[in-house]
Amino acid sequence: MSYSGEQKYEQRAFLPDEARAVSPPSGTVSPALLQWAVERFGNRAELERRFPKLSRWLDGAELPTVRQLEAFARATLTPFGYFFLPEPPREEIAIPDFRVRSGKPLRLTAKMQALIGMLQIRQEWLSEYRQRSGRPRLEFIGKFDATVAPQKAARDMRAVLRLPDDWPRASSTRADALATLANQAEAAGVVVVFNSVLGNNTHQRLREEDFSGFALVDQYAPFIFINTGRERAKAAQIFTLAHELAHLWLGQSGISRVTLGQEAGQEIERACNRIAAAFLMPEALFRAAWQELHQEPLQEMTYRLSEQWKVSRAAIVVRALELNLLDRVQGDTLLEELRSSYEEREEKAAHAGGDFYRMQMRRLGRPFVEAVIEALEEEELSYREAEELLDVRAKALTRLLDRFTPS
Structure with a gap:
């Protein structure tokens, strides 16, 4: 293209x-x-x-x-x-929409349509650029279907991403764990985009209640978008990223509103939640950690485990229920308490800002920026085309070029 x-x-x-x-x-x-x-x-x-x-x-x-x-x-x-027009048009949904609230599908907003369209254009360009450059197909895309055993898919994800079983516990903070996961995903060929606004338009904020993220499947240039809305904790972003990675392994593009302790609307969402949980909290290690703390009060135990595994307390409770480590009534009661409190939002995402270069790398995805700059240097793209793809003006592109160092 x-x-x-x-x-x-x-x-x-x-x-x-x-x-x-x-x-x-x-x-x-x-x-x-x-x-x-x-x-x-x-x-x-x-x-x-x-x-x-x-x-x-x-x-x-x-x-x-x-x-x-x-x-x-x-x-x-x-x-x-x-x-x-004589009447409102019927618009096609760009990718499958798996979001539900109270059992009902959610409407795709204009911001989300524009956002998905933006990333699809970038994906199309990057996919063709990588193919022209001789990059191989990514074999993990669509490797499994929704009937796969969660632990099997999770093991394969960790192997491809070169992460040990206990990698979350090796991270000092949730921010470090999120960065590690994103970096390893990008090293494997995935473009991971973090943003809370539409492109660079701070007047078009993305609402956290609308969606958590989405995955765009492609054999050469898969994209994942993570909504970093003002109230989205790092723990939620970690689980969402693992959930969207599961979408890639299942070969299914889609928009997600990840919920824990509540029934996901479709089988693909339930499968991705189970795979994400097995990926972040491997069964054997989680059982051992649970046993070490089983004499602690439940509230204290779930808090300490969430700190260890860098996930929310709700994710800990759901994982314990999946593994039959926790009584269903106890677990459902605690989940309801967590949903009705602000406890799961205690670690708010930082407001977008600060260092321009780092912010653009998060908003665009480092592999995508690298490819655009390479194409610019090879004269496959003009400066104007690079500005359009990166959604930046000439001065901002110059700043990116001045700071850019290939990985």
Whole structure:
């Protein structure tokens, strides 16, 4: 694929042909289209703060001017032509969506659609670049299906990622464990992206309640995205990363809202949760650690084990239930207490900021940045194309090039 800036993700947003051909008519804009854009965006309160007349627009009591409509389109990530269609369009979901809340599927928001589209463009470019460069297929992609024994998949994951069985306990902090897991995944060929906003747009924050992460399967350039929303603890990010890695081993792209102690909506999610638990807390070692502390009060024991394994207390309880180490009534009671408290959020993710270079490496994924810079140096990409792929301006690209050191 020869990359062109025309493929930038905002322009890839599932725009039907009839919307591309529309120019703003002299007639009115349907309130139904405005209402659809609000629902698609997923956060009416945020839009009402930015557009005080929104309620009047939706009621049909007043209509936005062209300039207001353009601003509304940008804010809601809606292609401008959509507002002049006869009815709201039906949009295709880019990848399988496994998220549920209270047993019901969740709506894919405009931010998430734009985010997935952005990473798919990067993935397509990187996959073709790696193939042209003679990189081999990644044999672990789709190696198993959802019926695999969790411990078998977990062992294979640790072998490919070159991690010992007790690697979480060898890390001094959860942040160190998360960095270790991400680094080993990237060394194996996976691009791991951490972000709490859409690209570099700090005005488009990603809500933690919408999704935990997603996986984009590809034999040459698999991508994983981890939502680092303001309240997402490192323990949650570690489990989510392990869960999304399991998606790659099962060969299944998808959007996840990882929940512990609650039934996941589909078998693939249950399988990925079980594999992630076996990967992070191998059975033999976990049983031994549980036995060492079994005389401690349950609250204290789960806290100490969560510190050892760098996961949440909920993950410890669920793993103990899976291995029949804990009475079901006791376990369910403790899980309910944990869900109703803020205890599982005690280690909040740091607000994105600080060192520009490190932040961009997290937001883009180091292997992707390396490939773009290599292609730039080989004159396979122009500077403008590199800016588009990395979603940075010329000055920021120069800063990246000045700081970049190949791994």
